[in-house]
Amino acid sequence: MLYDNHGRPINYLRLAVTDRCNLRCFYCMPAKGIDYLPRKELLTYEEMERTVRLMAGLGINKVRITGGEPFLRKGMMDFLERLLQIDGLEKLNITTNGTLTAGLVPKLKAIGINSVNLSLDSLDAQRFFEITRRDSFGTVMQTFHELLDNDMPTKINCVVMNGRNIGDIIPLVELAKGHPVGVRFIEEMPFNGSGENSGSTAWAYPQILQHIQSYFPEIQKLEDGPSSTSFNYKIPGFKGTIGIIAAYSRLFCGTCNRIRLTPQGMLKTCLYDDGVFNLKNLIREGGTDGHLKTALLEALGNRAKDGFETERKRNSFGLPLGESMATIGG
Numbered sequence: 001m002l003y004d005n006h007g008r009p010i011n012y013l014r015l016a017v018t019d020r021c022n023l024r025c026f027y028c029m030p031a032k033g034i035d036y037l038p039r040k041e042l043l044t045y046e047e048m049e050r051t052v053r054l055m056a057g058l059g060i061n062k063v064r065i066t067g068g069e070p071f072l073r074k075g076m077m078d079f080l081e082r083l084l085q086i087d088g089l090e091k092l093n094i095t096t097n098g099t100l101t102a103g104l105v106p107k108l109k110a111i112g113i114n115s116v117n118l119s120l121d122s123l124d125a126q127r128f129f130e131i132t133r134r135d136s137f138g139t140v141m142q143t144f145h146e147l148l149d150n151d152m153p154t155k156i157n158c159v160v161m162n163g164r165n166i167g168d169i170i171p172l173v174e175l176a177k178g179h180p181v182g183v184r185f186i187e188e189m190p191f192n193g194s195g196e197n198s199g200s201t202a203w204a205y206p207q208i209l210q211h212i213q214s215y216f217p218e219i220q221k222l223e224d225g226p227s228s229t230s231f232n233y234k235i236p237g238f239k240g241t242i243g244i245i246a247a248y249s250r251l252f253c254g255t256c257n258r259i260r261l262t263p264q265g266m267l268k269t270c271l272y273d274d275g276v277f278n279l280k281n282l283i284r285e286g287g288t289d290g291h292l293k294t295a296l297l298e299a300l301g302n303r304a305k306d307g308f309e310t311e312r313k314r315n316s317f318g319l320p321l322g323e324s325m326a327t328i329g330g
Contacts, residue, residue: 002059004269004303012227012258013060015048016329017076018068019263023097024133025121027159029193029324031133043265043280045079049086051261051279054289056088058296064093064117066329068263071100077107084112093117095157095330098143099136105146115153118144119330121161122168123175131164148179155182155243162188162202169208170215176240184230184243189271193324205231205246212242227257247271253306260329269299271328272307274319 002010020036021029043051052063063083070076084092094108095117101108108116120140122128128137147154158165158172169185176183185208187201209231213219222232222241229252230243246252250272260268265280276299282291304310311321 002297002300004300006303006305008254008256008303009059009227010257010259010300011059012062012064013052013055014064014066014258014260014329015052016066016068016261016263017048017070017079018042018073019324019326020072021068021097021326022072022099022134023069023136025119025131025159026133027131027161027188027192027325028330029326034193034324034326037264042263043261045075045082047265047280047283048261049079049082050283050289051292052083052089053086054292055296056086058293059088061088062091062093063089064095066095068326068330069097069100070094071096071104077104077111080108080113081111091115095119096143097132097136098140099134102139102143102146105143105150105152109150109152113152115155116147117155117157118147119157120144120172121158122165123171124168127165127168131161148181155184157184157186159186159188160203160208166203166211169211173212173216173235173242176235176242177238179240181240182232182243183240184245186245187248189247189325190321191323191325191328193326194322201248204249205244205251208244209233227255228252229256250307253308259300262327262329264327267296267299268328269303270307270310272310272314272321273304274314274317276302 004010024031024033083089091114093115094113097119121131125137129135156172156175172183175181187204216235218236220234222234224232230245233242261279262268265278266275267277267279269276277295279292282295
């Protein structure tokens with residue numbers, strides 16, 4: 001088992017396989033998009049596979065594939081199958097926007113993907129278009145129903161945005177009434193590609209919960225897992241659950257068990273840091289597994305206590321928050 005310098009066990013890797021996305025969600029990137037990395041600057045599948053194998057040997061037993069949109073990268077299904085053969089890897093999950101996933105769900109289930117997180121910020125087609133700047137609502141809902149039809153464990157991720165989709169909170173909650181899904185509401189974060197910290201606590205965890213309670217006063221708190229990022233709830237009679245992720249308030253930092261690897265190979269020990277070291281460069285300079293292990297352990301041995309400490313360090317170096325979530329790994 002891996003531990004950081006605060007005694008927190010680290011067993012979860014969020015692996016971003018691409019910075020490219022076919023949506024333009026305004027909370028993630030500008031309408032014109034971002035400057036995508038040249039392909040040679042991305043980690044290759046072989047480099048990612050080597051990294052996951054090394055980390056699995058050290059205690060990482062859960063990997064989540066993110067992007068950008070993961071299925072924009074060619075050869076993704078073959079890559080997933082290879083990852084699932086790695087000794088020590090117990091769970092392989094995926095986060096997707098659902099635009100390219102319809103038709104793939106039966107295969108994902110068959111090869112052993114444990115669960116899928118589906119990004120869905122509105123159940124209204126027009127609001128979906130205004131948020132994503134793309135007319136893909138029907139395709140995403142097709143993916144949603146395909147996930148249900150194949151009994152794939154599914155969570156819905158909704159970013160709560162003041163003045164944008166507050167009217168969607170209750171309809172999304174009601175989605176869990178007839179479907180066995182986890183509907184999770186995420187505080188808006190500052191990673192919108194503008195170069196400016198745009199995070200807001202206008203609709204933070206307490207406000208989201210109070211809004212839901214005003215419609216469902218019978219809502220009950222569930223016991224959260226030891227490293228859960230969400231505060232989880234159950235409404236009597238509902239098949240699914242409700243979760244709230246205090247991503248901007250950073251209320252879960254004390255039990256954080258995850259590290260991130262960006263598409264360009266930058267290791268992040270905190271969502272809010274600017275990257276600890278470039279693993280891709282170390283690999284391409286001939287680094288052995290021993291070199292990679294040493295660098296990883298050193299990074300974990302100097303991990304910030306929480307996201308606020310990380311942000312203060314960034315600011316002291318003149319590196320304010322504001323990069324696109326697609327470059328980090330959603």
